[in-house]
Ligand SMILES: Nc1ncnc2c1ncn2[C@@H]1O[C@H](COP(=O)(O)OP(=O)(O)OP(=O)(O)O)[C@@H](O)[C@H]1O
Ligand SMILES: O=C([O-])CC(=O)C(=O)O
């Protein structure tokens with residue numbers, strides 16, 4: 150049996166055909182009796198035609214704000230060419246002076262044959278290609294949709310699966326947390342003076358030349374691939390201070406992660422995107438070269454503020470991109486007198502705004518995601534003269550031991566489009582087991598903020614009424630809640646205490662006391678007192694109240710006590726929001742001098758004073774003094790610094806720590 154070119158099928162030895170072969174017609178004549186398909190006739194003649202009917206072109210050609218075509222200054226074709234030129238320029242090797250031949254679309258799809266090609270030359274004289282990389286095309290998958298990225302990930306990236314709720318489970322590879330020791334910042338004439346360097350600083354220096362070596366390495370790696378993913382997106386919901394970011398990456402996982410985490414442009418905004426303000430080159434698994442100066446491992450996360458670029462080599466953990474951009478904001482925003490904050494933010498029905506500060510795992514995401522309040526954002530914000538704005542377009546929730554009952558909104562956000570990192574699931578049902586730590590304890594879900602039903606879009610709010618400092622105290626001695634003076638708020642903000650409970654940062658598996666200035670020393674770029682002074686001024690100006698909430702241990706330290714119930718913490722937070730806690734009766738604790746309420750609705754009164762919950766009072770006192778000593782010791786690093794111009798406040802802050 151053989152198929153003819155016209156679609157009919159010939160069979161061996163029959164009587165009727167001219168060549169002696171019987172003909173079986175695939176298209177039945179109208180008057181034939183046997184009509185078993187009653188549907189309308191198929192519009193396609195071939196399978197390829199049928200497939201071509203399935204997909205509709207969705208080029209973003211919408212006229213901007215309904216302005217009719219005659220007013221548009223650039224044609225669609227011209228715009229598309231400019232876009233490719235911009236991407237080619239991003240991917241250009243800086244030693245060979247030429248950008249790659251960039252073409253849009255998947256090399257595996259037939260329709261992706263080079264149509265619009267941009268060969269970005271810095272010099273026009275006819276050149277003979279001196280490298281193989283300039284002979285090949287770089288296929289760019291530009292701002293793909295979640296569905297397209299799912300297909301890319303599932304097809305090409307091992308470890309990518311659809312879970313039973315529709316989320317995309319993926320593995321981040323050898324690194325399941327950030328690598329702060331591998332972060333480098335270019336030290337040049339400007340950053341030398343502007344940035345915080347030296348002891349305690351997260352900014353480990355590298356020189357411009359080494360940055361260029363790593364940049365070239367990343368760019369060459371990316372150009373050598375069959376295809377790269379490019380995301381053009383925004384940071385910051387404050388339209389006046391919006392930053393355009395471009396992320397070039399090797400994996401669909403990274404592209405989908407950033408699609409969810411950054412602000413997604415509308416088709417119109419994308420058409421007019423132009424060139425980015427900041428670019429990330431994420432070479433993922435491709436390592437840095439340890440023979441390179443300043444490199445101490447195979448991983449390097451390099452920030453060059455002058456070039457407005459970041460290079461990632463040797464880690465596929467997507468959080469590096471998110472937090473790398475956050476560092477950039479911690480530099481750019483204070484320059485504009487805007488305070489950047491590692492905090493969550495939500496807003497009550499009456500418009501009261503709360504900020505939630507805290508290190509990783511203390512509850513920013515969990516507590517800002519509150520069914521009774523509007524979510525502004527879970528992790529990164531700006532506080533300007535006009536109020537608070539979220540930097541991001543998505544949330545990044547921890548999912549270890551996630552339960553539907555305790556965190557329903559986060560649970561329900563884990564659906565189609567959500568990236569689920571490093572979770573374990575049943576191989577048949579694809580049900581995720583959130584208690585399984587086989588891959589890591591730092592399992593995560595990244596979802597667009599609108600997956601939370603009461604997210605407020607745009608993610609902006611007015612000035613905060615409450616500033617809540619979260620600490621997960623493994624020593625079990627900090628009260629579940631205390632009301633702070635401004636000086637105490639600043640003292641605890643600069644201290645940035647918690648006890649890390651899970652491995653968000655590489656290598657931390659056991660709880661241990663940590664001090665991280667501004668509750669995010671890994672991401673700040675200036676000296677902590679710069680941010681502290683801005684926070685103090687803003688809190689003073691807008692009359693915000695500071696609170697310290699211990700979401701950690703109660704009834705004993707880690708090992709003997711247990712973590713305070715989330716339900717109690719939520720009641721405490723409710724009382725802060727409603728204003729009822731401000732009116733409560735208070736008493737003062739020894740050592741830390743914290744004002745603690747005697748009663749809160751829905752919370753057993755005896756737990757409000759930690760000493761009550763410890764059976765061994767002597768052990769309590771020891772633990773309290775131990776922690777007090779750690780605070781004092783840590784604050785030594787700040788005693789020589791003035792906080793803003795207010796000498797009186799500086800003295801008060803120094804006096805606001807533990808006394809014993
Ligand atoms: N009393 C409590 N209050 C807050 N969170 C609690 C409490 N008890 C347990 N948890 C758990 O602690 C974790 C808090 O993590 P969350 O994602 O909110 O941290 P985060 O501050 O947003 O950290 P990151 O900056 O790394 O995203 C959640 O897994 C939550 O279920
Ligand atoms: O960056 C991460 O991996 C998680 C995070 O939000 C933090 O550490 O504060």
Ligand SMILES: [Ca+2]
Pocket residue numbers: 513514527528545546547
């Ligand atoms: Ca979070």
Ligand SMILES: [Mn+2]
Pocket residue numbers: 491509528
């Ligand atoms: Mn965070």
